[in-house]
Every structure is written in structure tokens, then in C-alpha cells.
Amino acid sequence: IPPGKPRLTSCRSPEKETFTCWWEPGGDGGLPTTYALYYHLENSETVYECPDYRTAGENSCFFNKNDTSLWVNYNITVVATNALGKNISDPVEVDVVYIVQPNTPENVTAVVVHDEQGPFVRVSWEKPRTADTRSGWITLLYQLRVKQEKDKEWEVVGHLYNILHMLVFLVLWTTVVFYIPRERSLWIMITIFSVFIVLILTWTLNVKRNSVKLCLLPPVPGPKIKGFEKQLLKSGKSEEVFNTLVIQGFPPTTDYDELLVEYLEVYDNEEQELVLDGKDLSEDCMKSKSPSDSDSGRGSCDSRTLLLEKCMEGREGSGSGSDQHQYSQHGETSWASTESSESQGPEPGSPESADGCGKTWPVVFSSPQPQTHHHYQVGAAKPAYHSVPEILNHSSPHTTPSNYHQLHHQDIPQQEGRFSKPACRHSQSYNQFNLDGVGTPAPGVPPSPSLEYVEVQRVNPENMLLLRPLSDPNREPEGLDCAGEDYSKVKEVTNNILLLQRDTSHQCVDYYSQDLDNQADQCTTQQPPHPCKPAVHQSNSRMPHEGMRVMGNGYVDSTVLMPSY
């Protein structure tokens, strides 16, 4: 039979001037087999054969100084040939600079020397002969390890290259030797020793200070509702308290073209981390929000802030913008609604009006700057509630876009049944609210100014989010059914991005978690064109989160639960 496939096991350079590669045969098939090594340099088609099969022994190839080039990739293969055929190994790419492994130190001796202070061991060695440190071509670091004969593990003695350690050690011992009276030496030495330990810990912590800070002190903005004073509550005057929660002028009865979010952007994102990593958004929209904005609870339905005038200069057309947000990972569907009067610059999905100014309906919370806290635990995020008022009544959830808010997901592969996206989605999905019909009442539908709450009914296989007014008689009973997802809970808001939370009841948790696991596996095994973020905080996307409360009739709980970072 033809020979088995040989395999290159390792390549190594002892001094960064020559190198050797070894391979192991794959089985000779019972016949005498010869091996040949071929290589070519990167960006070159010329194939060369190994110059020296002998010097380094059996199944090896030695490249001498003339054949060795540094900072160039060698593409090496081994071919095994016998009378019946041949077999080629998988190619291996090698850059000599990265395979340097010096030879061992030479003439290592350890001598016990007796001194008036006691015996000690002097270890001496010489540098390996092949390493050229004289010209600076190689820099060698030595490390001394010691173990007693019966021990299993070697321990490192002194860190010869790290002068700082030596310095610390020296200073400590100087202190001990010179400044401590002999009688109390024991106590003081214990103190010094513990101080030493503390300092070492401090130094280690300092080196890792970033990760420690993130671990111990994730920034947590406290919950707060604007206009809601605890004092009022304590004083027992409930009327005053709840008056502040009443929204003046809501529902709005003004002209339609002043009203409401005309564009809602929905895009895919992974966990919230990525959303909050949206630096581009934060630059555009949050510039004016000062870091000192401590009103973390802002977002209640205060009338003054609700209808905000937003003037956009140089805005692009409403239809464009699919490339403006890049959200390249999987995740739940989320809504983005434009909000806040302080946003500047063109914003896709902002309402268009003739004069360039539009009122928007911020139904989401502003949040403090996320840019300083990117790598936080997603699991700490708490959902917030919102309501999306609907302009027009309509009877059926399947009418044309002009009267109905529909979300179109683009670029989402079809999934049967459950709406779940594969973990490694990379396309940017741009979902636009088609509000072309806003302001022109549909035929047959009275332009009633009444507004009502809607809830997300479900996401159909075309990846459309279907909204349904809460007063819809066709509505299913309140209980969450596992067959569909309930998207009425807002997970969190940041940067004009409203994250809807796919809510499942407790019995659905396992089902969903399983889904996530599979998706996560997909993530690591595929090679996505637009790569996945490492799912470090996978567990955080498990649901449900604590703190989610649904009022009986589906209305929003006015308590604001802010996302935490």
C-alpha cells in the first residue's frame, strides 16, 4: 500500500541563524519508503528541496546559515514515497524568528561554600556556545530553579532579570539587618514579612488593576425616577407623589407630523456589551451628554421631556442608512428609538419634517455614558419598561405598512418556528419603521387621536415584529406561552438603542438556554466572515432577569429599573 501521511512535528532554531525541522513517518506500508522535504518562501513559487538531511539526524532537515532567512515564512511539506505511491504531509508555515529556542547553558556547576555566616551554594554556568549575545543578536535570560531531591516541583530562585525584585529584597534585608535591635528581631521580622507580603499583593493587584477594578467594582448607577421624590412618599401625600408621574399632555393630541417616532431602527446585536460598545453611536449622539449627568433614572414619562424638538442638519434620506450601524453579532431583536433633545448630527431614523425639525417621542431612557464601561457583566442589566403609543387604530395585524408599524428584518436567514438567529450572524440588519402613512389616515380608519399601548405580538417567520394594540380583542390571554416570544419588555436602553428582551416564562428557560448553548457552539466552530465576539459572558443572556414585573393589564410599570454597567 502507499505510504502513510508523514507529519512535521517541530521546527526549531537554536541561535536564530540556522534551523532544523523534524517529521514523523506516517507508516511505510510495508515497503521501503523515502522522504523528501520541500519548501518555498512566502510570495514565491520556487520550490526548493531540503539541503541537508543528515546533520540533524533521522527524519530531519537542517537549514544552514545560507539557507536561512529571517522574517520570511517558509512553507514546508514532506513527501513520503514508496514503490506504490506517495503521500504528502500537511504544509506548515514557519518563520524562523518565532521558533528560536536556545541551547542549554554549559558547564553548570553547583558548589557548596562554607562561610562564617553559614554554608551556601554557588551555582555557576556559561552561556550556550551557539548563542551570539556578544553582537546583541540574541538576548538570553537565565532562571535558576531549585528543588530538594524528594520534591516533585521545581521552585524558581530569584528572578535574575527583574532588578526591581532584587532591589526590594535588598532594601528589606537592609532594614532588617541594620535597624532592628537584635532582641526584638523576631517580632519585627514578622512585621516586616507581613508588610512584604502586603506589598507583593499590592503590586500584583496593581499590575492587574484593570481587571480587578472591573471585577470588584462594576459601576452601578442607582435607580431613580425623575420627578419622584422619596420625601413625598415618606410624607404620605400620595397624591402629590403620583402627580409627578402623570404625564401632562399625554396622550398627545397634536398634529401627527409633530409626533412620534417615525423611524425605529432595529438591529441585531449580541449581548448588551456590544451595544454599549457602540462608540460610533456614542460619539455621534452622546457628545452633549456630559459625563456628570447623574440623573441615571431619567426616562420617566415627564411631559416636558417627552416631546422633544429635534433639529437635524444634514440628515441623509430616510431610506438610507443600512450601513450606518454595524451590529455584527447575534442576539435578540431590539428596538432603537430616537430620543433626547441633545442628540446632534444626522441620525438615521430620525423623523423628517419639512422644516427639518421634528418632535420625537422618547420612550426610552437615556443612560450614562457607556464608553468607559465596556466590558461589564451583562447579567447585571435590568430591564426597563416602555410603551409605544400607536397613532392609529387598526383592526388587523396584517394590514399594509402605512397604518401599521412593521419591522422588517433584512438579511436574516429564515428560521422555521422559533425565532432564533444563528450565533454567528454578521450581517447588518437595518430595520426601518415604515411610517409613510403617518399623517394620512387610512381609508376607512377614522383619524382618531386616541392612542393606546401596543405590545409585540410575535415575530413571524419573515422576521417581522408584529405589533398589536393591547385592547385588541383577539389578543391571547395574558399568560406567556412558550410557543411565542414576548417582546414587550425592554431590557435596557442606551445610546438611542432600545433593547427588547425576549421574555420567556420560567418553564421556557431551559428551552431557551439550550438554544443559546447551541448557538454558542456554532460560534466557536464556524469561521464566520465577520467574526463573533468571544462569548465570555454567555450566562448573562439567560433569562428571565430578576426585577421584571408585568402589571396585570399589560401596562407599564412605572418603576424604572435602570441598566447597570
Next chain:
Amino acid sequence: MGLSVPAVAVLLVVLLCLDPHGRVGSAPICAHGSSGCHVPSLADLFDRVIQHSARMHSLSNDLHSEFEQYFLPSKNHIRKIYRKCHTSNILTPNGKENAQKLAREELTEVILKLLMAWRDPLFQLHQSMAHQQDFNSFSSNKALEMGDMAHELRKGVEKVAEKMRVLGMLGNSVTGLSAAEAMLPLSDSGEAMSDYELLYCFRRDSNKVQNYLKILKCRIVPEHDC
């Protein structure tokens, strides 16, 4: 007692809080050795730039492995990347003998050319990494630091060259690099290089710079560490 224990402890805390892997800070270099100002010797300058280049290379190594680890799952998979690095036009010695054959001026010039060629691409790399959400902020901070280091290193090497010229060690053939030397990271086909390619190329070039600096140092000031 002379120095009390608490004072020593405070000293130690200060010492230990200095990050041993931290950046090499820049101290003002005195022109005329005014009092109280320590004029660093050429050996000191060399040590600084070598430390700097070591740190820069280590950053590029870290970024490159992070990239590989997260975005390219199989390590020995044949990568189709190897478009030429944009610095492949710069002739660099590819071995010890070739490096030693180069004159000091030429070697210094090669180092400066490499560093100059990476000025803009590193900035672009940081911008690109900062805008993508694939990277966490640590990575893009590293990229920023790397770009800064390359800039500082280039300034440092220019100072070394200046000092060598003053000491008469260099001929006058090392000229200041004009802006024409700054290159765009375009491959042969003219497309912009991807982040991975930039990292791959920079890792290699930073290794070259580190090696050449060490050779230069041991040739010029061979007193210690050589």
C-alpha cells in the same frame, strides 16, 4: 534609628507600585547639561530605545495572538493572507551577517524608515479597531498605545542618531526622512490591508526594529549587556 520602618515601607510601596512592565517614560534630555539635569549617555539612550522597542513588540505580539485566538480558530490552517506587507519595499537585512555588514548609518536609516512607514497605518489600525465592536476596549487601547510607542520610538531613535552624529560616530549620510517616506498600507493590488494583515506585518517589523537596535547598540556601545 536612622530611617524608620514606616518610611521604608512607604518607599517600598512606591517602588512596587511602579509597574515593571510599564512604559518607558521620557525624561527631558538636557542640551547643555545644566545643573540638576542628568544628561543621559549614548548607552542610556540606547537602553531606553531598546526597552521601548521590546515593549512595542510585545504589544504587537499580544494583539496578534488575540486576533488569532478569537478570529482565526485554526492556527496552522493555511492562511491566504500573505499579501505583501507595505514595508516590503524597504530593504532589510534578513540575517545576522547581512545586518552586521550594513554600515551604522544604513542600519539606522533602515530602522527609521520602518518606523516612519508605520506611523499612519498604526493610526488607521487603531481607528479601525476602535470602531469595530469585535474588539473590546482593551484591544483598541493596546493598539493606541502601540501607535504611540512607535511614534515615541521613532523620536527616540532620531535622538540617538543625533547624539551619534554629535559624537562623530555617524557620517552625515543619515538624513532626516522626508514625508515622502510615510507609506500607506496598501498591498500590491492597492486595496487597504485588513487589521489582521496589519498586525501580522507590524509584529514582524517591530521584531526587526528590536533586533536591529540591539545590533546597533552592541556595535556602538558594547560595554554592558553585550
